[in-house]
Ligand SMILES: Nc1ccn([C@@H]2O[C@H](COP(=O)(O)OP(=O)(O)OP(=O)(O)O)[C@@H](O)[C@H]2O)c(=O)n1
């Protein structure tokens with residue numbers, strides 16, 4: 002990180018010293034993907050979990066008054082607006098949110114979501130995968146609070162399994178105590194996230210922390226093993242079991 006970019010990031014974060022309660026909370030829920038690994042007849046965010054779309058479960062978590070989000074932007078594939086409108090009618094979804102068209106990659110979808118937020122908007126913005134419907138309210142709150150204090154904070158959990166790296170020939174053991182599995186929400190001071198998303202996309206960007214980290218250190222917040230990302234068919238079964246057992250945590 003160059004001194005100039007550090008300085009710019011620090012300057013843009015000057016108001017982050019306010020108490021977290023004074024920082025408006027914004028959310029971008031990215032659901033612009035097509036769900037190729039799920040292999041279903043529609044994008045996985047529209048599949049049902051206990052009779053309701055995955056995306057409705059996720060939206061509800063962010064609409065919880067205990068979280069206090071002021072503005073929620075939902076990013077959808079451009080060709081799925083009508084599907085979502087039908088689901089809103091069918092499930093009588095009244096949670097206020099704006100709908101924005103996604104892009105070719107998660108990065109492009111987040112950038113489009115950010116572009117929707119007014120230039121004069123300020124506060125802490127959470128980016129959350131639409132396909133993480135089980136995120137506990139406490140994880141959302143703790144990530145917002147940490148970002149208000151530190152500028153950038155993401156949820157992550159320790160690795161439970163042994164892990165090996167691949168070498169040209171064979172493989173080698175990795176020290177799992179030094180690894181974390183990254184989740185969402187990933188929360189940032191809004192101007193910092195905007196600054197990061199003005200830079201060109203790199204193939205190494207797999208989440209928002211990887212986009213921001215050259216500009217600003219990332220604080221890790223304790224995530225939750227229930228906060229799984231629905232990616233392949235067995236995840237739906239696990240998510241339903243977790244929902245039955247824990248409801249909205
Ligand atoms: N162009 C994209 C790609 C992904 N996402 C969102 O980013 C989150 C995490 O992505 P992933 O699980 O990879 O979703 P898909 O891209 O839909 O799945 P796959 O990679 O299996 O096609 C999801 O909520 C997904 O909808 C997005 O908004 N825009």
Ligand SMILES: C[C@](O)(CO)[C@H](O)COP(=O)(O)O
Pocket residue numbers: 107130182183184185207208209230
């Ligand atoms: C953002 C994320 O959910 C953190 O684990 C993940 O990186 C998304 O990855 P994917 O490649 O889009 O599945």
